[in-house]
Amino acid sequence: MKYLVRKLITMIVTVLMVSLFVFIAFSVIPGDPAVGMLGTTATEEKVEILREQMGLNRPLPVRFAFWMRDFFFGDMGLSYSYHIPVKQMLADKLPITLTLTGLSFLLIVLLSIPLGILTSKYYDRFFAKAFDVVNQLFMAIPPFFIGILLTYLFGMLLHAFTPGNYVSYETDPAAFFAYMFVPALSVALPKAAMNMRLLKSEILSEAKLDYVRTAYSRGNATDQVLYRHVLRNALLPVVTFLGMTLTDIVAGSIVIEQVFSIPGFGRLLITSISNRDYPVAQAIIAIIAMLVVLINFLVDVIYPIIDPRVRKHAQ
């Protein structure tokens, strides 16, 4: 319990720090947001009135405090470009990005864990060695390029979806998932290759430890040794890696959404930065950063469950 409270406090402090950095970063960018909203032809008087309305004349710490308060109550300000609440703009984008992230993560786990176990169990067979080569290949190619190749394969040759023709969940759920599958797979393949390799090497190095020899001597069969003894210990670094991977794919969704024309957070972020629509960009970056902090917190929570040494240490 103490451990959880400690991790929770760490998470809250990190969120506050991240929010402060994001706020400061957007406050020191040259250019007046009021001028940005009214245009360069606006009179100085109008600009001054708007600055007052937007609270831009207040000292920086006061502005940060108000921004934080509003942010956590769901008020992320108005978009400079569209003059609508940022919250409204993000509301339908967040589920798209989360779906892409969730689907990618699911594919990483579903591909890497069984294949990692299989290739370590039969490490000296031809197919396991062939997987090593394929692994190297996937790790070397960046996701967006894998995306292009998969688009050609699934879109042009197999006609599983129409490239560039995004279908929303509301229009056709099946077509939505069919469209999201390829970008999710593009994100997943390099990470799955890395995770599979990590799991394989962890299993093989755990298998050399003395407790495995003891487990065999107690009468366990190979599969019992693998699943009862080795796997649980080998999974510890894999969980850490999966946590880092999840944060990485949340942040990395920006590029892949651009490649596949997916109207999620990533595309909105790029558009808002190029339009100097700072409230939108600021909110997206803050939300992504908070998601990353939240994922790290969840990994911290899971870790003691699977590793008793951490649990005891935590107590």
Add this chain to the structure above:
Amino acid sequence: MNELLEIRQLNGFYKKKQVLTGIDLSIAPGEIVGLVGESGSGKSSLAKAILHAGIRTEGEIRLTGKAQMIFQDTYHSLNPAMTVGRIMEEPLLIEGRLTKEERKQRVRDMMGHVELDLTLKDRYPSELSGGQRQRVCIGTALLNDPKLLIADEPVSALDVTVQAKVLQLLDRLNAQDGITLLFISHDLRVVYELCNRILIMKDGRIIEQGSDEEVFMHPKEPYTKKLLSAIM
């Protein structure tokens, strides 16, 4: 023939490298046999051969009943993710004859038998002392109902006082339960204290064997004399 273990003309190999040559050995029920030699002399390889684990063999090994082994490195010999209770329950779980409650009762009985406090049942190996971990290893091995217990340097990593207690425990298990012991060590003092018969190994061969008195008081081989002179 009423020997517990009979080995005739045993050769052992790791891939192509021969590590055991022409081993002849008999152990009677209830004996405590010491196997002595320097590192690399083939002591652990012989133990592995008896257990048919990780070594290719030629020749004859006849064992009546089960053999179990305990190791030197107690910390790494136990799964760090399992509690003492779970570790000790495993042989019974594999055997599959007892109910959960019966298994738990047997584990509790065995913990008492090897002088382990019952409160340690829910602890992890990292929370125990070296001596306690070795008792867990011994207790777990005994739960398999072995006739022969092979102890590979079981006290080498322990403090002298803890060593003495573990040796007393092994001696008691031999006297009370009739467990036959093959005690592997490079420490002649420990072997002399515990064993009734001693085998000296060198370069994968048993070069000398006899009662503890014979080997210690009247060694025949120069190598044995050299080993003894190191502790005299």
